[in-house]
Amino acid sequence: xxxxxxxxxxxxxxxxxxxxxxxxxxxxxxxxxxxxxxxxxxxxxxxxxxxxxxxxxxxxxxxxxxxxxxxxxxxxxxxxxxxxxxxxxxxxxxxxxxxxxxxxxxxxxxxxxxxxxxxxxxxxxxxxxxxxxxxxxxxxxxxxxxxxxxxxxxxxxxxxxxxxxxxxxxxxxxxxxxxxxxxxxxxxxxxxxxxxxxxxxxxxxxxxxxxxxxxxxxxxxxxxxxxxxxxxxxxxxxxxxxxxxxxxxxxxxxxxxxx
Numbered sequence: 001x002x003x004x005x006x007x008x009x010x011x012x013x014x015x016x017x018x019x020x021x022x023x024x025x026x027x028x029x030x031x032x033x034x035x036x037x038x039x040x041x042x043x044x045x046x047x048x049x050x051x052x053x054x055x056x057x058x059x060x061x062x063x064x065x066x067x068x069x070x071x072x073x074x075x076x077x078x079x080x081x082x083x084x085x086x087x088x089x090x091x092x093x094x095x096x097x098x099x100x101x102x103x104x105x106x107x108x109x110x111x112x113x114x115x116x117x118x119x120x121x122x123x124x125x126x127x128x129x130x131x132x133x134x135x136x137x138x139x140x141x142x143x144x145x146x147x148x149x150x151x152x153x154x155x156x157x158x159x160x161x162x163x164x165x166x167x168x169x170x171x172x173x174x175x176x177x178x179x180x181x182x183x184x185x186x187x188x189x190x191x192x193x194x195x196x197x198x199x200x201x202x203x204x205x206x207x208x209x210x211x212x213x214x215x216x217x218x219x220x221x222x223x224x225x226x227x228x229x230x231x232x233x234x235x236x237x238x239x240x241x242x243x244x245x246x247x248x249x250x251x252x253x254x255x256x257x258x259x
Contacts, residue, residue, distance in 0.1 A: 003144050007132045007151045008194045011124060012187050014155030018162020019183025022170045025163075032239050035231045037160030039240035042227035043247025044157035045124070045219045051255040052131055052150040053216035056142050057209040060134070075213020076220065083123065083221040092116035110169055110182060117165045117186040120226060123218030124154050125193025130211045132194065133201035137208060149258035153251040158187060 054072050061068040091105035093112035100112055107115075131150045134142030166183035170176060197215070201208055231240030 003148065004132060004136070007128055007147050008191050008198075010148075010151040011128055011154040011158050011194075012190050014158030015121070015162040015187030015190070016184050018159040018164075019166040019180050019187075021163040022166040022176050022179045022183070025167060031234060032237065034164060035233075035237060035240040036243040037164055038227050039231040039243030040247035040250075041157040041161055042223045042231060043244040043249070044153050044251040045223050045227070045247075046244075047248045047251035047255070048127060048150055048153055049216040049219045049223075051252060052146065052153075053127060053212045053219075056131070056134060056146075057212035057216070060209045060212070071209035072213045072216075075210045075215075076217035078210070079123065079214040079217025079219075080221045082214070083119070083218045083225075086119055086122070087225070090115060090119060092119055110172075110174060113165060113169070114182050114186045116226075117161060118189050120222035121158075121161075121187055121190050122193050123215055123222060124158070125190035126197045126211075127215040127219060128154060128190070129194035129197025130201065130208070130215045133198045134208055134212065136198070137201070145258045146255065149254045152258070153254050154190075156250065157247060158190075162187065 054076075057072050057075065058068050061071045064070060088102060091100055091102040091107055091112060092115040093100045093109060101116075105112075128147075128151050131142055131147045135144055135147045162183045165186050166179045169179040169182055174182070197211060201211055228240075228244075231244065
């Protein structure tokens with residue numbers, strides 16, 4: 001039970017701690033710092049998609065023989081299309097952009113920024129939930145240590161994400177307490193998505209490989225559509241690429257060492 005609660009809420013704790021940076025740091029994060037943090041988050045998500053989600057999904061479908069890739073392929077596409085649907089139907093505004101995405105809505109800029117971060121926190125919560133569901137199923141392809149490794153990896157990359165949402169809001173004149181609250185709210189969706197995924201997997205356990213791959217596809221969409229462009233925006237710099245590699249290798253090491 002402790003492992004389950006830990007796996008659900010550890011990623012959210014990373015967001016809360018990151019948002020709390022608004023109380024100890026001043027001013028706007030430098031562009032190079034934001035690039036580094038975004039690149040690191042992208043690397044963690046990419047590695048988690050492969051080692052923590054897609055490989056276990058194919059291992060669970062190994063009884064399909066040469067067709068064991070089918071759940072992974074189908075799940076990836078379902079996850080990508082799901083995030084594309086959310087991207088088109090929920091109004092949001094990415095950091096550093098002046099043009100909102102999604103349908104037109106008369107929402108405040110702060111609300112749109114929070115919605116943008118919330119959107120890519122959904123697949124992270126689903127990923128944690130899917131891996132925990134795999135562990136709870138008891139089929140041996142996902143261990144408690146592997147579930148903890150994924151939750152810890154997401155928590156680590158959520159720390160800079162929490163700072164990336166709260167610090168710019170503070171720099172724009174939002175009070176510290178309110179900027180912190182916005183940062184926290186952007187991460188609330190993660191434990192909710194995790195709990196929903198665990199609940200859904202309980203009804204359709206044979207579909208678990210598809211759920212794991214679905215979460216991977218949704219995370220890959222966020223990395224390619226949002227994080228990589230953000231870490232590469234502006235004047236040419238290699239900081240985002242190097243940070244991506246750092247995040248990728250950290251998550252890889254966590255999964256192999258703890259999983």
